[in-house]
Structures are given as structure tokens and as C-alpha cells.
Amino acid sequence: MSILRFVLARFGAIIPVLIGVTLVVFLSLQLVPGDIALTLLGRFANAEQLETLRRHLGLDQPLLVQYADWFMRLVQGDLGDSLAQKIPVALILIPKVANSLILMAGSLILVIAFGFGLSVLAAANFRGPADRVIVFVSLILASLPVFWLGLVLLYVFGVKWKLFPISGMYDMIDPGGLGQLLHHIVIPAVTTAASSIAIVTRVTRSRLIDVLHQPYILACTARGLSRRRVVLRHGVRNSLATFANIGGLQIGYLFGGVIFSEIIFNWPGIGMQLYESILQRDAPMIQGCVLAVAVVFVLGNLISDVIVHALDTTRR
Amino acid sequence: MVDGPVTGKVASSRRRARRRTNLYFVWHGVGSDPVARGAAFLILVLLLCAILAPVIAPFDPNAAHNALRLQPPGTPGHPLGVDHQGRDILSRLLHGSGMTLLAGVLPVVLGAVISIPLGLVGAWYPRLGEIVMRLMDIVFAFPMALLAIMLAAFMGPGLLNMILALVVTLVPYNTRVVYAAATQERQLAYIEAARAAATPDLKILFVEMLPNVAAASVVYSCTIIGAVVITAAGLSFLGLGVQPPIAEWGIMTSEGRSYLVNAPHISALPGIAITVLVLAFNLVGDALRDSLDPQTRLRLVRHRPHLFG
Numbered sequence: 336m337s338i339l340r341f342v343l344a345r346f347g348a349i350i351p352v353l354i355g356v357t358l359v360v361f362l363s364l365q366l367v368p369g370d371i372a373l374t375l376l377g378r379f380a381n382a383e384q385l386e387t388l389r390r391h392l393g394l395d396q397p398l399l400v401q402y403a404d405w406f407m408r409l410v411q412g413d414l415g416d417s418l419a420q421k422i423p424v425a426l427i428l429i430p431k432v433a434n435s436l437i438l439m440a441g442s443l444i445l446v447i448a449f450g451f452g453l454s455v456l457a458a459a460n461f462r463g464p465a466d467r468v469i470v471f472v473s474l475i476l477a478s479l480p481v482f483w484l485g486l487v488l489l490y491v492f493g494v495k496w497k498l499f500p501i502s503g504m505y506d507m508i509d510p511g512g513l514g515q516l517l518h519h520i521v522i523p524a525v526t527t528a529a530s531s532i533a534i535v536t537r538v539t540r541s542r543l544i545d546v547l548h549q550p551y552i553l554a555c556t557a558r559g560l561s562r563r564r565v566v567l568r569h570g571v572r573n574s575l576a577t578f579a580n581i582g583g584l585q586i587g588y589l590f591g592g593v594i595f596s597e598i599i600f601n602w603p604g605i606g607m608q609l610y611e612s613i614l615q616r617d618a619p620m621i622q623g624c625v626l627a628v629a630v631v632f633v634l635g636n637l638i639s640d641v642i643v644h645a646l647d648t649t650r651r
Numbered sequence: 652m653v654d655g656p657v658t659g660k661v662a663s664s665r666r667r668a669r670r671r672t673n674l675y676f677v678w679h680g681v682g683s684d685p686v687a688r689g690a691a692f693l694i695l696v697l698l699l700c701a702i703l704a705p706v707i708a709p710f711d712p713n714a715a716h717n718a719l720r721l722q723p724p725g726t727p728g729h730p731l732g733v734d735h736q737g738r739d740i741l742s743r744l745l746h747g748s749g750m751t752l753l754a755g756v757l758p759v760v761l762g763a764v765i766s767i768p769l770g771l772v773g774a775w776y777p778r779l780g781e782i783v784m785r786l787m788d789i790v791f792a793f794p795m796a797l798l799a800i801m802l803a804a805f806m807g808p809g810l811l812n813m814i815l816a817l818v819v820t821l822v823p824y825n826t827r828v829v830y831a832a833a834t835q836e837r838q839l840a841y842i843e844a845a846r847a848a849a850t851p852d853l854k855i856l857f858v859e860m861l862p863n864v865a866a867a868s869v870v871y872s873c874t875i876i877g878a879v880v881i882t883a884a885g886l887s888f889l890g891l892g893v894q895p896p897i898a899e900w901g902i903m904t905s906e907g908r909s910y911l912v913n914a915p916h917i918s919a920l921p922g923i924a925i926t927v928l929v930l931a932f933n934l935v936g937d938a939l940r941d942s943l944d945p946q947t948r949l950r951l952v953r954h955r956p957h958l959f960g
Contacts, residue, residue, distance in 0.1 A: 355789030366805040478930035480881045482888045483904050483922030490915050591796030595885060610889065613804045625793070625801045633792050 341644050342637075349633050356629045357409060360622050361402050364392075367618070375418065375616045391416070392618070414626070415619035419612070424623035427608065432627050434504060435593055435604030437516070441524035442531070442589050447582060449528070450535030454578070457536065458543035459566045469536065476533035481592045485526040485599035492522055502601040523600040527592035531585040535578070542577040546570050576647035583639025590632055687938030690931040697928060701749030708742040712898040721914040734903075734917045735910050744924055747898035751928065754810065754892060754899070755880030758817035762825050763872045765818070767865060770829025771856045774837060784830060787823035795820055796882055803891040813892035817883060824875070825868055832867040836860055870943050874936035877929040884925050900925050 367374050372388045380388075388394075392415075393401045408415070414424035457469040493501030499522045500506065505515045546552065547570050555565045594606030601607065605624050612620035681687045700707070709728075710716075715737040716729075724732040724740075731741040773780030790798065802816035836842065837860070845855045884901030886892035893899040895906070900921040907918030 351785070352788050352792050355786070356792045359789060359793075360801075363801055363805050366802065368807055474930065474933070475926070478877060478926050478933055480884055480888075480901075480904075480922060480925050480929070482885055482901075483918070483925065486904065486908065486911065486918050486922070490911050494912055587794040590794035591882075594796060594800065595888075598889070609800070613800075613889075613891070618805075621801065621804060625797060628797050629793050632794055632797075 338641065338645060342641055345637050345640060349637060353630065353633060356633070357406055357626065358402070360626050360629070361405055363625075364618055364622065365398075371618075375618055377616075388418075409626075414623040417612075417617055417620045417623075419615040419617040419620065424619050427620070428605070428623050428627050431603065431605045431608045431624075432631065434602065435597065435606065435628075436631070437504075438520060438523055438527065438593055438596065438602055438604055439589060441520045442527040442593065443582075443586075445524055445528035446531045446535055446585055446589070449532045450539060450582065451578060453532070453536045454539035454543055454574075455566065455571060457540045458547060458570075459562070461544055461547070466540075469540070473533035473536045476529050477537070479529060481526060481530065482595045482599060484529055485523075485596055488522050488526055489599065504602060523596040523602055526599070527589055527596045530592070531588050534588075535581050535585060538581040539574060539578045543570060543574045546573045549573075576643060579639065579643045579646050583636065583643060586635045586639060587632065590628055681935065681938045681942055684938050687934050690934035690938075693927070693931040694935065697748050697931075698752065700745050701752055704742075704745040704749060708739075708745040710739040710742040712743045712746040713738060713896050714742075721910060721917075723914065723916055724920070731920055732914075732916050735906065735914065740903075740917070740920055743898040743903060744900070744921060747900050747903060747921065748924070748928075750810075750893055750897060750899040751880065751884060751901070751925065754813060754817075754883035754887070755928075755932075756876060758814050758821055758883070759872045759876050759879050761814070761818045762821035763868050765822050766825035766829050767861070767868050768857075769822070770826045770868070771833050771860060771864060773826070773830050774833030775852060775856055780830060780834075784827070787826060790820070790823040795824075795878075796885065799882055799886060800889065800891060803886055808891050808894055810893050813883065813886050816886075817879060821875070821879065825871060828871040829864055829868050832864045833860060836863055866943055870936075870940050873932075873939050876936060877932040880925065880929050880932065 364371060370385075371392070371394060372385045373380065376384055376388060393404055396404070405415075412425055414428070416422060417424050417427055420427060453469050453473070457466040460466045489501045492499045500519050501522060504519050505511055547566065552565060552570060555569050556562075560569075593604065594609065596602060597604045597606035598610045605628055609621060609624040609628075611617075612624060681691065716733055716739065717737045719726060719729065719733040720737045721735055722729060722733040724730065726732055729739050729741065731739075731744065734740055734743070769783065773783045793801075799813075799816045799820045802819060803813050806812040806816060842855060842859060845859050850859070883892060884899070884904070887899050887901030888905040890905070893902060895902055903921035904918050904925070907914070907916075907921075910917050
């Protein structure tokens with residue numbers, strides 16, 4: 336019951352935030368220097384085209400009316416038409432969001448598996464050789480720029496060794512199938528996940544070391560429990576909340592990473608679309624992409640908060 | 652004079668003592684850790700490179716040696732090779748260090764300068780603070796990189812716009828740190844004493860509280876510089892930041908993309924440079940944070956973990 340109430344309270348709290356998000360995304364268009372229509376269409380637009388675009392974007396109305404109009408249409412799922420593709424933004428966005436979520440899920444699985452595994456391995460061998468190697472590697476990983484790591488992996492695994500495909504989600508010939516998807520997702524997911532794995536590992540390791548130095552762990556050992564049982568059953572349980580917490584915080588970084596991975600590996604997701612739309616000066620499309628990511632991000636945070644809440648027995 | 656000489660003296664001597672301990676711990680934490688010391692030294696060297704680039708760089712960063720296009724590292728006269736336009740990569744890396752440092756560090760500094768008064772005033776006037784923090788919550792709804800990309804995209808490319816976009820993105824995070832620290836600080840006895848002595852609000856905030864709260868903000872700033880350097884280089888990589896032909900490490904990485912198969916060194920070298928710089932900032936930031944965090948200080952004494960706290 337308490338979990339349900341927590342979820343409802345959080346839901347109530349994110350609604351004003353989401354309204355604020357729409358306001359920020361709407362107002363961001365005002366940052367375009369000079370005449371917005373002229374900037375979007377380029378120097379060679381004629382007066383008629385400019386007028387049409389102004390009317391399409393509602394630029395001839397007062398700002399508040401523009402926002403009210405835009406917001407009302409948004410609530411009905413209408414994000415306007417893409418300037419480049421002349422079809423509704425929402426229609427383009429839906430498959431892209433799905434593709435990004437697939438990459439996101441792949442990266443999150445890597446972060447959870449490696450972040451958890453490496454931190455337990457390191458903490459259980461505190462100051463041993465395995466610990467030192469993990470600490471050193473995660474230091475480096477946390478400092479790698481995601482766009483450069485992507486290029487390096489692309490070169491090593493795609494160009495040099497030809498182990499993995501390096502572009503898109505499926506093969507060019509006869510696309511489709513889970514096998515192809517899994518083959519294509521490995522390198523982009525590793526690229527996205529790398530620095531988050533490092534951060535999760537270091538924080539969880541540090542927490543687990545604290546836990547393993549507590550008296551009750553000594554008591555467990557004194558009762559003759561095996562080291563494996565002490566660490567995995569009694570130690571890990573007390574660091575799960577920290578793990579879920581830091582893992583949840585990584586969602587934001589992963590979204591940032593996904594944008595770069597998609598651009599480098601031609602992954603047809605929201606980041607790739609955002610990049611193309613920026614190059615094409617497709618303002619409604621840019622706004623749609625940002626809005627979509629922000630909404631998914633807020634919901635992702637909500638889910639991770641609920642998980643942390645469920646795991647954190649002391650706070651309850 | 653409302654506040655008597657005695658109160659003033661007590662408050663100021665307490666402040667002085669506290670500031671010395673912080674400095675002491677910074678000096679001991681960062682100074683006694685050889686890894687952090689090495690990292691700080693490395694940052695200094697890169698800063699020197701940035702300042703001395705016009706003197707020590709063997710070539711002009713934009714001079715084209717057309718005959719040597721795409722030559723790998725080890726080419727005579729060009730120890731790090733030549734890029735796709737025949738430009739000497741070592742010279743471009745040296746010249747680019749300044750731009751990369753500037754684009755990564757300046758937004759953090761400006762962000763702290765805005766955040767500290769904002770957080771202090773917010774913590775002092777709870778109603779105003781509540782409004783400010785709710786507004787900041789909206790910014791937290793965007794992944795950091797996404798917000799910076801959107802702002803830079805709409806404002807148009809360029810160094811100045813990128814720095815502005817990053818400042819807007821960073822201010823909420825830093826303000827939250829200052830706000831949290833100041834909210835705790837205002838409950839302490841010395842603030843109560845200052846209020847009892849009818850010290851003006853602004854004096855309490857910016858003379859009494861500032862030195863104690865600023866430490867939290869500075870430490871936070873130092874720990875995020877690495878991430879901001881990566882984000883700034885990433886924006887330039889996407890074409891939203893510093894514009895070619897200016898030498899900057901993010902742009903250099905991006906320019907090599909089309910030549911990855913034949914000349915991977917064009918992208919590889921600036922990326923390594925970014926990684927080394929970020930690693931150095933991260934190591935110094937960690938040491939600084941540990942040295943000022945009382946909990947880590949205790950833990951350091953108890954079972955001395957290495958490198959990571």
C-alpha cells in the first residue's frame with residue numbers, strides 16, 4: 336500500500352514538471368536569433384514561403400496565445416508537421432523512440448550486469464589484484480568521451496576485425512529478426528554504457544566495502560559461513576539500495592550517451608533524428624525530439640525512484 | 652553600529668579557524684596523494700601548452716603540407732602525423748588545448764559564480780528558495796547533454812553560444828548543492844548569533860555564510876569539470892560548438908571520422924588528449940572532494956582505500 340501511495344505522490348509531483356518542460360521546449364524557439372522563419376528557411380526563401388511558415392508556426396500571434404495553442408495541440412498528440420518531411424512530427428517520433436528505448440535497454444542491462452558484477456568482485460577482493468585492476472579500468476572508462484569511444488570501437492571491431500556490424504539496427508539485405516538486432520546492438524550499447532558502468536562500479540564498490548567492514552559481517556564469518564555466502568547473501572543485500580540509486584542516476588547520462596552512439600553508429604533512434612533535424616533546421620522536429628526524450632527521462636526516473644524506494648528498507 | 656565589537660570578533664575568528672582547516676585538508680588530501688599531485692601537475696602542463704602554443708608548436712595549426720596528407724605518426728618533422736588537410740597534428744593539439752580547456756572550464760566557473768548567490772539567497776528566504784528550486788526541477792527533467800544540445804542548436808553554433816548553453820545547463824545542479832549546504836548552515840549557532848546581533852541579512856549571507864558554503868560549491872565544480880570538458884568537446888564534435896578551422900579537440904576528433912579506415916590517427920590522437928585531460932580533472936576532483944568530506948575523512952583513517960574513496 337505504501338508503495339502505491341508513493342507512486343501516486345510522485346506522479347502528482349511530475350505533472351507540474353512536465354508542464355514546465357513543455358514551456359522550456361516551447362520558449363527555446365525564441366532563442367533563434369533574428370527572424371525565426373528566415374533563419375529556418377534560409378536566405379533564398381521568398382516572401383510567400385516565409386508567410387506560410389510564420390502562419391504554420393503561429394509566429395504572427397502573441398507569445399502567450401502561441402503557447403496556449405501549441406500546448407492544446409500537444410495534449411492531443413499533435414506536435415505539428417516536420418518542416419523537412421512535411422508529415423506530422425508525432426508519426427516520425429514513435430518508431431524512433433522505440434528504437435532508442437531498445438538501445439537504452441541494452442545499455443542499461445550492461446550497466447546493471449557489469450556495474451554489479453565488477454563492484455562485488457572488487458569489494459570482495461578489497462585491495463587485491465582484481466580490485467586494483469577494476470579500480471584502474473573504471474577510472475579510465477569514466478574519463479572516455481563517448482563519441483571517441485564509439486569511433487575507437489567502430490574502428491577496432493568493425494573495420495579492423497570485422498566482428499560486429501557498425502551501422503544501423505539490421506542488415507541491409509533481408510533486414511529483421513532478433514538475432515540481427517542483438518548482433519547490431521553490442522557495440523553501440525557498450526559505447527553508451529561504458530562510463531556509466533565505471534561510475535556505478537566505483538560507488539557501489541565503495542558502499543560494499545563499507546558494508547563488509549561492519550561488525551555483523553564479522554559475526555557471519557565467525558559463525559563459519561563461507562566467504563561467498565557472506566558477501567553475496569549478507570553483504571550485497573545492504574548495498575542494493577545504493578546500487579539502485581546510482582543506477583537510476585545513470586539514466587540521464589545514458590540518454591546523453593545514446594544521442595552520440597546513435598549518431599556514430601547510424602542507429603535510427605531519437606538522437607540520430609535530433610541530429611538530422613538540427614542539420615535541416617527542422618524546428619518542430621527538434622522540439623518534438625527533445626520533448627520525447629524529456630518525457631521518457633522523467634518516467635524513467637520515476638520508475639527508478641520506485642525501485643530505490645522498494646529496496647531501501649531503512650527509509651521505509 | 653548595531654553589532655558590537657565583541658560579536659564581530661567572535662564570528663570572524665571562528666571563520667578564520669574554519670577556513671584554515673579546509674585549506675589544511677585540501678593541502679593534505681590533494682598534496683599527499685601522489686596520483687592527485689601528478690594529475691594536478693598534468694593540468695598545469697596542459698595549461699602551459701595552451702599559453703605557449705604559438706611559441707612551442709612546430710607549425711601554424713592551419714598551415715597545409717599538402718604532400719604529406721594523412722601521413723601517420725612518426726613522419727619526419729611531424730611526430731604525431733598529418734591530418735586530411737595536411738595540417739600538423741601536434742601543432743593543432745597544442746593550439747587546441749586552450750580552446751578545449753576554455754570551453755570546459757569557463758562554463759563551470761560562470762555556473763558557480765551564478766549559483767552561489769542564487770543558492771544562498773534561496774536558502775535564506777525559504778519561500779523564494781522553494782520557487783527557485785521548483786523552477787530548477789524543470790531543468791533536471793532534461794538529460795544534461797540533451798538540454799545543452801537543444802539550447803546550442805537554437806542559439807546557433809559558436810563558442811560563446813555553447814558556453815551560454817552549458818552555463819544554463821549547469822547552474823541548477825550547482826545551485827542545488829549550494830542550497831543544500833546553506834540550508835544546513837543557517838541552523839548553526841554562529842548564524843543564530845549573527846542574527847541575534849542584528850547583522851544585516853546580506854552581511855550574514857555573503858560575509859558569514861559564504862566561505863563555509865562556497866567550499867561545497869567549489870568541490871562540486873571541480874568534480875564535474877571532467878564531464879563538462881567531455882560535453883563541450885561533444886558539442887563541438889556535433890558542429891554545435893567551436894567552429895572549424897579553429898583547432899579544438901572535439902572538432903579534430905570529428906574531422907577524422909571520414910578518414911577512419913585509412914588514417915585512424917586523425918581521430919584517435921585528439922580523443923586520447925581529451926581522455927587524459929578529463930582523467931586528470933577527475934583525479935584532482937576526487938581528491939579534493941575526499942579531502943573536504945568529513946565522512947570520507949573518517950573512512951580514510953579507518954581503512955584507507957586507495958584511489959577511490
